[in-house]
Amino acid sequence: MTVNDSPWPEGVPAWADITVPDLAAAQRFYGGLLGWEFTQGRPETGGYVTASVDGRRVAGLLPADGAAADAPAAWCVYLGVEDVTLTTGHAVAAGAQLLAGPMTVLGLGDIAVLADPAGAVFGLWQSGTHTGWDVTDVPGAFVWAEQMSQQPDLSRRFYVDLFGYEATDMSAPDFTYTSLAVGGTPAVGVGGYGAGVGADVPAAWTWYVAVTDAEDAARRVPEVGGTVVSGPEDTPYGRLVLAQGPAGEVVALLEQAPPEVVA
Template identity: 65%
Template sequence: MTVCTSPWPAGVPGWADITVTELGPTQRFYGGLLGWQLSIGGPETGGYVTATVDGHVVAGIKVADVPHPAGWCVYLATDDLAQSVAQGVAAGGTVVVDPVTVLDLGRLAVLADPTGAVVGLWESGTHTGWELTEVPGAYVWAEQMSHDPVTARRFYTALFGYEQQDMSAPDFTYTSLSVGGTPAAGIGGYGPGAGDVPAAWTWYVEVEDADGIAPRVAELGGEVVSGPEDTPYGRMLLVRGPAGEVVALLQPPLEDIVA
């Protein structure tokens, strides 16, 4: 478990939020599945909703009149938003949401990388991002998957100067990106059977029992996309929420929990 109330290092995923048209289904789904408690902000925040676990913020939800399907936006921390946006554009990205200041909370922008995946950038003010990681209901990992992992890797390393570790295997392309020796995120390539699945960032939320939680997904208004299945990093399932968004749920290996 990591509790953090200071800004995350530049290049490390530090926040995720989603925009939906109705709060009720999303609240029931994540509250029932992950135990999230939701708090609705005041008018000055536009009613922005924060999800908490044990009193620590772990994600955000915005309610707006937008079309489905919705999707989770993963935000990478930055010390200098303007510079990161400029570097992202120079590396082949395009601006989806121009830099904007959000009260005293911080500043954000959203880019589309050259493979088409959308990624957020967050420069912290009073809001430093998620305060809790690596416990049930909280962030544990994030990765970008596309049909062109070479281009994706080139873009993100130009953006944040990541250290790279090739973790590929036959028919599987994957690179772990690190900041100061600490793993930050992954860049992977879709397999030959993926079809026309678009490039996207996916974040992983820790769960205690992947097999126990799987049957509840449909009961709460979602859908199991794949799994549960064993991976080198735990037992994982991919689920689709009531607004059409995808999130990965990961039960870490027992030795990691004990450690």
């Protein structure tokens, strides 16, 4: 478990949120599946809801309105930055498309939302009074994030150049993947879709949320309004379930492997 009340380092995932057409359905799904508790924001936040685990912030949800109500729902992963305007400028110069911002959100922080050169949407978060999630690596909280695309080399170069990550190639036959670290600690991954994934599948960021029991999580997903896409299946990092929420958004659920015991 990592508890944090300070700004997350540059390039480290700091927050995730989602805009959904049916906020009540999303709360039933994530509350029932992950035990999230929900706090309604001030009226000027547009109905933004903060999800918590044991009183510690883990994610945000926002009800869609207007044209956004018809847009596909997807989680947006925000990477920590010290200067959102500066990093946004570097990202756009490197081929990213600016979708929103940079802008200040009620003194909570400054954000920008972009599509990287491969087309995956991600956010930048410069902390204000809101420093991002308060806890990670516990059931119901963030544990990992990765960008997958048909162009992993392009994506790796973009993010390494933008954040100065230390890159470790973890590729294997028919599998392309790079772990990107900050100060020696793995922060995010960038990989390529496998041969079984259609060429029309768009690039995307996925965040992983820790669960206590992958089998139990897979059983409960349809009970609370979601769909199991794949799993549970074993990975080097634990048992993984890929699920869709009630709005069709993808979320990865990971029962983490126990730490190795060194004799």
